[in-house]
Amino acid sequence: MPPRAVTKSVRKTGGLFDGVKSNVEALIIxxxxxxxxxxxxxxxxxxxxxxxxxxxxxxxLKKEVCISCAACxxxxxxxxxxxxxxxxxxxxxxxxxxxxxxxxINYQRCIFCGYCxxxxxxxALYHLPFHDVTYESLGDMFLxxxxxxxxxxxxxxxxxxxxxxxxxxxxxxxxxxRKGGG
Amino acid sequence: MSIxxxxxxxxxxxxxxxxxxxxxxxxxxxxxxxxxxxxxxxRVKLDGDIIVDAxxxxxxxxxxxxxxxxxxxxxxxxxxxxxxxxxxxxxxTLPYINALEKLMDKRPSTRASYLRVLLCEMNxxxxxxxxxxxxxxxxxxxxxxxxGFGDREVFVELxxxxxxxxxxxxxxxxxxxxxxxxxxxPQMVRRAVRYMRSRMPExxxxxxxxxxxxxxxxxxxxxxxxxxxxxxxxxxxxxGSGIRYDVRLAEPYEVYGEIxxxxxxxxxxxxxxxxxxxxxxIKQSLxxxxxxxxxxxxxxxxxxxxxxxxxxxxxxxxxVYEKSGRVKLLPAQISMKVPPGKAVAxxxxxxxxxxxxxxxxxxxxxxxxRVVTPSARNAIVFKRxxxxxxxxxxxxxYGSIDYFAPEADR
Numbered sequence: 202m203p204p205r206a207v208t209k210s211v212r213k214t215g216g217l218f219d220g221v222k223s224n225v226e227a228l229i230i231x232x233x234x235x236x237x238x239x240x241x242x243x244x245x246x247x248x249x250x251x252x253x254x255x256x257x258x259x260x261x262l263k264k265e266v267c268i269s270c271a272a273c274x275x276x277x278x279x280x281x282x283x284x285x286x287x288x289x290x291x292x293x294x295x296x297x298x299x300x301x302x303x304x305x306i307n308y309q310r311c312i313f314c315g316y317c318x319x320x321x322x323x324x325a326l327y328h329l330p331f332h333d334v335t336y337e338s339l340g341d342m343f344l345x346x347x348x349x350x351x352x353x354x355x356x357x358x359x360x361x362x363x364x365x366x367x368x369x370x371x372x373x374x375x376x377x378x379r380k381g382g383g
Numbered sequence: 384m385s386i387x388x389x390x391x392x393x394x395x396x397x398x399x400x401x402x403x404x405x406x407x408x409x410x411x412x413x414x415x416x417x418x419x420x421x422x423x424x425x426r427v428k429l430d431g432d433i434i435v436d437a438x439x440x441x442x443x444x445x446x447x448x449x450x451x452x453x454x455x456x457x458x459x460x461x462x463x464x465x466x467x468x469x470x471x472x473x474x475x476t477l478p479y480i481n482a483l484e485k486l487m488d489k490r491p492s493t494r495a496s497y498l499r500v501l502l503c504e505m506n507x508x509x510x511x512x513x514x515x516x517x518x519x520x521x522x523x524x525x526x527x528x529x530x531g532f533g534d535r536e537v538f539v540e541l542x543x544x545x546x547x548x549x550x551x552x553x554x555x556x557x558x559x560x561x562x563x564x565x566x567x568x569p570q571m572v573r574r575a576v577r578y579m580r581s582r583m584p585e586x587x588x589x590x591x592x593x594x595x596x597x598x599x600x601x602x603x604x605x606x607x608x609x610x611x612x613x614x615x616x617x618x619x620x621x622x623g624s625g626i627r628y629d630v631r632l633a634e635p636y637e638v639y640g641e642i643x644x645x646x647x648x649x650x651x652x653x654x655x656x657x658x659x660x661x662x663x664x665i666k667q668s669l670x671x672x673x674x675x676x677x678x679x680x681x682x683x684x685x686x687x688x689x690x691x692x693x694x695x696x697x698x699x700x701x702x703v704y705e706k707s708g709r710v711k712l713l714p715a716q717i718s719m720k721v722p723p724g725k726a727v728a729x730x731x732x733x734x735x736x737x738x739x740x741x742x743x744x745x746x747x748x749x750x751x752x753r754v755v756t757p758s759a760r761n762a763i764v765f766k767r768x769x770x771x772x773x774x775x776x777x778x779x780x781y782g783s784i785d786y787f788a789p790e791a792d793r
Contacts, residue, residue: 202643203640203643204640204643204644204646205632205645205646206628206632206645206646206647206648207646207647207648208625208627208648208649208650209648209649209663210649210650210651211651211655211659212592220594223588223592223593223594223597224595226588226592227589227594230585230588230589231589241533241536252543253565255544255547255565255709256547256548257547270714272714272717276456276458276459276712278455278459278461278462278463279462312462312551313551314462314551314553315547315548315553315561316462319709319710319712320711320712320714320716320717321711322699322713323699324699324703366540368540368541368571368578369574370574370577370578371581373533373534373536373537373578373582374536374537374540
């Protein structure tokens, strides 16, 4: 059946009985959840969320794969990614130096849209499944080429327990400790 | 002590706004520091407790999105415009992509269309629950706030699994979507749908049928059928006034024409009716989600990328798509040129009809992009409907039309 508009009406209320009944119903629900609450609070940093692999988090460069096409820098909607020119040893002719461009990222601007990862024609960029990393100063958020190749340390992993949220039929989101650990 | 006319004239010449204040009225300012769901201000004139005049002072979060778009490539506009309504990002960006597809003469595959509809409905529920929570805390019912935000998390989590991020999905690209759903996604969606269905009666008991709430909402902010048409309000505000209008119904986009669902309409036109519209819409969105996920599961082998596009893709792109369902972009798409022309597209976002006008002069950026957002059209309600109410009804009216300031200001 195709979509259609249906006129509905608000339940007519009135009278003492109806008022008392609705009040009591509301109170029963309130008391029910007061005694048996549904909680999904995560006690960060004692616990931390383990995202699924497809999560669009921090971005890491695989320098040896990069072909310096600059597609990532061109597609970046917030101009967070820029190309830098470096001179390095040419792997084919070790005696020679060559000039090559690589992307670097500024996490002050990055919006984690993932366009750069998707546009890379050689899959030289990949997402990490988290983005709770802190930097001491704003300047540190400009990653240099060396830092951009390293997976950033997630401080919470040292002290916390990884948890995942699962959708449950009766409880909504349920927090579970991730199986397997590590 | 009064200021002389000469001083006033001097002030006026310096560009200072000077106006006479009626002595018998009390003027108060509500906002602009986030009175509800964003920065906006009300200048309310009170006679005792009765609102005589309400002036919504909008524009605090105006970000010149239309102008900014003129300096961005086509693909980069999606992350920009979805920042209008971050909580409803999927619905808000879809018409832009639809308009772009009209210009480029491209059609998404049926599977991509169903994925779009699925995410749109998840987003609509999350957006309604958000509005519901804000509304609850406005009128002092903090349980509704906690419940709304807690249950919204279920749909935000689902969206995260589908798109890779909680709110700013950037999911649509011209001719499709950026990801296929994971293998175990249908079960999760079905569990979430069953959970939310079992939850709706509880919402009704604790909030909508609760006599305390009914007393606050009933016959408050009444917009009659004629008045609603005259003011040009949209979305749940319009349907709460008894007008049977929904873009999904009037001009079905994507696959909405093939899906079996109802558009709930309530006749009363008061705050309670508008709240009921949203609650009934959540129920219908759950139906749509179920139908969409059923279709997606039955047609697992159908591709997200249309066949003729898929054949042209490089080998690596095909490999990534087969392995992880990720649709990679082509570097040529960054500076793609769109044929010159004009296109309009509209869609039904959580708060009402969103409209885009896109004009291309054949370049890599739009010549003009015009956005008309539902909140901008609903803001008139404050000016026209509030006078005559008591001050305590202001949060009720504000919450019941689910006004979202960043969306109106864009």
